[in-house]
Amino acid sequence: MIKRSSGVLLHISTLPGKYGIGSFGKEAIEFSKLLKEMGFSYWQTLPFGTTDNYNSPYKSFSAFAGNPLFIDLFSLFEKGLLTEEELKENECENPYFVDFEWINKTRYKTFRLAYERIDEIEKDEIKKFVDKNSDWLPDFALYMTLREKNNNKDWYLWEDKNLKLHEEKAIEKALKEYEHEVFFHEFIQYEFYSQWEKTKKEINKNGIKMIGDMPIYVSLESSDVWANRELFNLSEDGSPRLVAGVPPDYFSEDGQMWGNPLYNWELMKKKDYDWWIKRIENSLLIYDMVRIDHFRAFSAYWAIPSEAESAKSGSWIKGPGMDFFNIVMKKFNNSQIIAEDLGDIDDDVRTLLKETNLPGMRVMQFAFLGDTNSIHLPHNYDRNTIAYTGTHDNNTILGWLWEASEENRKTALEYCNFTGDDWGKGGYYSESCRSIIRNLWQSVAELTIVPIQDLCGFGSDTKMNQPGRAKGNWAFRITKESLSQIDKDWIKNLNNIYRR
Secondary structure (H helix, E strand, O other): OOOOEEEEEOOHHHOOOOOOOOOOOHHHHHHHHHHHHOOOOEEEOOOOOOOOOOOOOOOOOOOOOOOHHHOOHHHHHHOOOOOHHHHHHOOOOOOOEOOHHHHHHHHHHHHHHHHOOOOHHHHHHHHHHHHHOOOOHHHHHHHHHHHHHOOOOOHHHOOOHHHHOOOHHHHHHHHHHOHHHHHHHHHHHHHHHHHHHHHHHHHHHOOOEEEEEEOOOOOOOOHHHHHOHHHEOEOOOOOEOEEEEEOOOOOOOOOEEEEEEOEOHHHHHHOOOHHHHHHHHHHHHHOOEEEEOOHHHHOEEEEEEOOOOOHHHOEEEEOOHHHHHHHHHHHOOHHHEEEOOOOOOOHHHHHHHHHHOOOEEEEHHHHHOOOOOOOOOHHHOOOOEEEEOOOOOOOOHHHHHHHOOHHHHHHHHHHOOOOOOOOOOOOOOOHHHHHHHHHHHOOOOOEEEEEHHHHHOOOHHHOOOOOOOOOOOOOEOOOHHHHHHOOHHHHHHHHHHHOO
């Protein structure tokens, strides 16, 4: 059971800083100090993995590799790997949004400059790191190299059949042929992990624990699938037979067709789920706790024929259930794992959650969609719950209030004892936002989380993600000025009263 406490949801990319995107630099440590000052105990982030063409951290080239854009450039400068002029060239004038197009064009050039300057001592440290992570890193580094050699095409489109099928002799030959390029990607991962290890130590020293996020599925275009095709439900040519998604619901009349390959759970079971165990183990080296996205798929998952036009064509298939979690619980403490039990939940999912004793999730915004006895209403929570005002996929509190129906908005404000006369006023002292946060904090949930946007009273223009929209997401950043304007005394007092 988690000690009664609270936290803030803010992705690393959202942090302020000179170089266009939040990183593992001093700003991360300063933010943890701010959290401690306000009485928080947890900092939750989105996945740390590489991102896709639309910058989503939920579609990565690896379930293990980290996002190079989080590497702190100033730390590379301090190691003598970058010059002051090169640092200046990476400065970005826009502090409000991540310019992913510009960063993706320029940042790797900078990393290559740093790579060419590493000395023999550093090389030896990188090699030790590679040996320690030999289960995934050589495959990932080679995969990224081969993608570049194949005009950034995905592995199933490569012309060389032997490399496409990850045949052992072809892989050995490629590792030797492209040794320098492969080592470059291993260098990047070494920097990512070593920088984060130092930064996380400081964050933990400040009394803050990190909560990470793990997508349940991996991308077809990932090195995980390329190097371990037998673990996924694929045809001989590498194409998925069935893909992941969710059925039609309140939010989407066609459902959602995500396109991720589904797992070969039968084979995974024979291997004692070792790939999953390594994945969770790796995540718990990075974070103190990890939220597993789409928990319901362990009970039953929505399987859609890959050739289908929409998710409507899918059907439920039984998942691994407690057979999987019995293995997991032998290795890890269930207080380290959060189950994202949102969406289309049935009695089987509820039973699985109860048997695992993992904390589930509740989201305040979902409480006011017309169901007068919603499980998301705070008076219906149980203690073993992680409760949020909203997640990265939700609107902000203020944005939701503006876009909600008059009836739902009125119900929400009355429920939260809002007594003001200007519910639409946002900002750092917004009474409507405060009433909703306060109501959540008063609940019995062991842990309550507020996105930084809600703590600041920001509107819908600061949403992190708009589900169903491919472009324009994940770019929001917070400024130092905005962080300095948060009413620290108000939230500290709230934490002292209700979260201690």
